[in-house]
Amino acid sequence: MTKGLAFAYAGLTALPALMHLALAAGAPLGRLTVGGRFPGRLPPLWRVLALVQMALLGLMAGTVLARAGIGPELLTLLFWPTLALTLLSLAVNAASPSRPERLLWTPVLLLMAAAVLGVAFL
Numbered sequence: 001m002t003k004g005l006a007f008a009y010a011g012l013t014a015l016p017a018l019m020h021l022a023l024a025a026g027a028p029l030g031r032l033t034v035g036g037r038f039p040g041r042l043p044p045l046w047r048v049l050a051l052v053q054m055a056l057l058g059l060m061a062g063t064v065l066a067r068a069g070i071g072p073e074l075l076t077l078l079f080w081p082t083l084a085l086t087l088l089s090l091a092v093n094a095a096s097p098s099r100p101e102r103l104l105w106t107p108v109l110l111l112m113a114a115a116v117l118g119v120a121f122l
Contacts, residue, residue, distance in 0.1 A: 001122055002067075002068045002069075002122050003068045003070060005068070005115045005116075005118040005122070006065045006068035006070060006119050009115035010062075010064065010065055012111055013058070013061040014061075015108055016053075017054045017057040017061075019032065019033070020033075020050040020053045020054040021050075021054055023046075024042075024054070026041050026047065027041070028040040031098055031100050031101065032101050032104055032105070033101060034046070035096050035101065036099075059075075059082075060078075060085065064079065064082060064119055066079070067079045067119050067120075079119075079120070082116065083117070083120055086112050086113050086116050090106070090109040090110060093109055
């Protein structure tokens with residue numbers, strides 16, 4: 001069961017990771033991130049930060065997979081920070097001043113949080 005939850009987490013993580021890739025490439029999706037501060041394209045520095053966020057999401061997915069026995073065991077050292085960051089992201093997105101950001105990412109992060117908690121405690 002934990003492997004299935006870990007795969008669910010990794011699959012769900014692909015959604016914001018792909019959005020961050022699109023943001024870095026200049027897609028006008030700024031209303032879906034950072035509280036909607038930039039309604040169109042992100043400024044250059046924020047586009048670079050979107051790539052950093054994409055890489056972080058990939059690391060988080062790898063960490064949850066490793067905790068479930070899939071992938072390098074060394075990544076399991078980052079599992080609890082990954083769980084905390086997922087829960088923090090859920091809280092921040094649920095409180096976002098950007099309605100589109102809240103409506104899109106809160107359900108995704110709620111599912112990610114359920115999956116990572118399942119991997120942690122099942």
